[in-house]
Amino acid sequence: MIKSKILIAEDEMNLREVLRFQLTTAGYDVVEAEDGRQAIEKARETMPDLLLLDVMMPYVDGFEVVRELRKSFLTRHIPIIMLTAKAELEDRLHGFDDGANDYIVKPWDYRELKARVRNALAWSQQQRAASPLTGLPGNLSIEEELRHRLEAQVPFALLMIDIDYFKSFNDHYGYARGDDAIRAVARILVDQAQRHGGSEDFVGHIGGDDFVILTRPEVDRARGFVEVANRRHVIERFPLMSLTIALVNTERIPVTHRAELGDIAQELKSHGKGIPGSVVVGERRARESDDPDARQDVA
Numbered sequence: 001m002i003k004s005k006i007l008i009a010e011d012e013m014n015l016r017e018v019l020r021f022q023l024t025t026a027g028y029d030v031v032e033a034e035d036g037r038q039a040i041e042k043a044r045e046t047m048p049d050l051l052l053l054d055v056m057m058p059y060v061d062g063f064e065v066v067r068e069l070r071k072s073f074l075t076r077h078i079p080i081i082m083l084t085a086k087a088e089l090e091d092r093l094h095g096f097d098d099g100a101n102d103y104i105v106k107p108w109d110y111r112e113l114k115a116r117v118r119n120a121l122a123w124s125q126q127q128r129a130a131s132p133l134t135g136l137p138g139n140l141s142i143e144e145e146l147r148h149r150l151e152a153q154v155p156f157a158l159l160m161i162d163i164d165y166f167k168s169f170n171d172h173y174g175y176a177r178g179d180d181a182i183r184a185v186a187r188i189l190v191d192q193a194q195r196h197g198g199s200e201d202f203v204g205h206i207g208g209d210d211f212v213i214l215t216r217p218e219v220d221r222a223r224g225f226v227e228v229a230n231r232r233h234v235i236e237r238f239p240l241m242s243l244t245i246a247l248v249n250t251e252r253i254p255v256t257h258r259a260e261l262g263d264i265a266q267e268l269k270s271h272g273k274g275i276p277g278s279v280v281v282g283e284r285r286a287r288e289s290d291d292p293d294a295r296q297d298v299a
Contacts, residue, residue: 004121005029007048009039009065010083011057015106019052019113026114036060040068043075047135050120052104055084055095063098070099071199077130077137079120083108131205133179134186142204142212149214157217161189163209182209189213244272247282 006028010016013034020030031046033039036057043051051069055062062082069075081102082095092103101123102116124130131138137145149156163169163185170178186203189211193201202214246268253264272281 003027003029004049005031005046006050006052006117007031007033007039007042007046008052009033009036009042009057009062010052010054011035012054015054015083022110022113023117026117028117036062036065039065043069043078044072047075048078049124050117051078051080052117053080053082053100055082055091063094066095066098066100072194077124077141079124081116081120131207134183134205136186136190136203136205136211138205139207142202142206145202145204145214155217157215159213159215161211161213166209185209186211243278244269244275245278245280246272247280249282 006023008016008019008023008030010019010032011034016032016034020032023030031042031048033042037059039051039053039057040060042048053062053065057065060068062084066080066082069078069080076099079101080099081104082100083104083106084091084095085106095103101120104113104116130136130141146158163181166178166181169181186205189203193203193213193215197213197215200216202212204212204214206212246265248265248268268281272279275281
């Protein structure tokens, strides 16, 4: 049986040790963070099933941690129980407004801690229906996300992804290695969505070797330009970045000196710059002919 993973974010070492002992005794796996910045990093790295988060911490306080984690599809589903020495209603409401799920007031009772943790994990499993293998949202969450986006009538792009020849890999290397491969692909998809997507992007695990990504349509690509603020904060339009590749094949072209090679490549590259979008420009020239008419540029 897979143990639930709980991230403890608490700057007081003694309290972290108490929480670690109580939670491991209750049968949970525990990851620790000493401050708010570590809490954000480890939540993204380890994908915990629950975060126990101290309100008052150095660098980044608990409220800011909650706001940051709720911005990303990767961490917005993680249930958060805030630990606080303050019992005032305003403080609790502050956390709830930011996205916290529950509160525990210090000093806590072990029985209360276990009950709140158990309830938070049960709620999370029902809401998220996560894949136990990858930790990504599963079919129920995918269906709910699709329903929400369709009802909102906001354009989006759907990517369906599967691993080619996965069954052969599984049969040859075994199920354990196959699971490792699926988890690795999940990490790659999440990383790329974070690098190149937006905060509203969604990555889900349908099951087996099938994944889904929901992202924004390629608005910039469709309109053919990007808008960038210059140093005077004036918005300017620029063409999309593209590549021009000059291809010189010395098997086809009798080049005897690197300077000649450079000249040919430069000529081809200049020609390619006049062609919209990314392009590969090559030159074909018969070895036996020095006639310029024998040259043929191809894109």
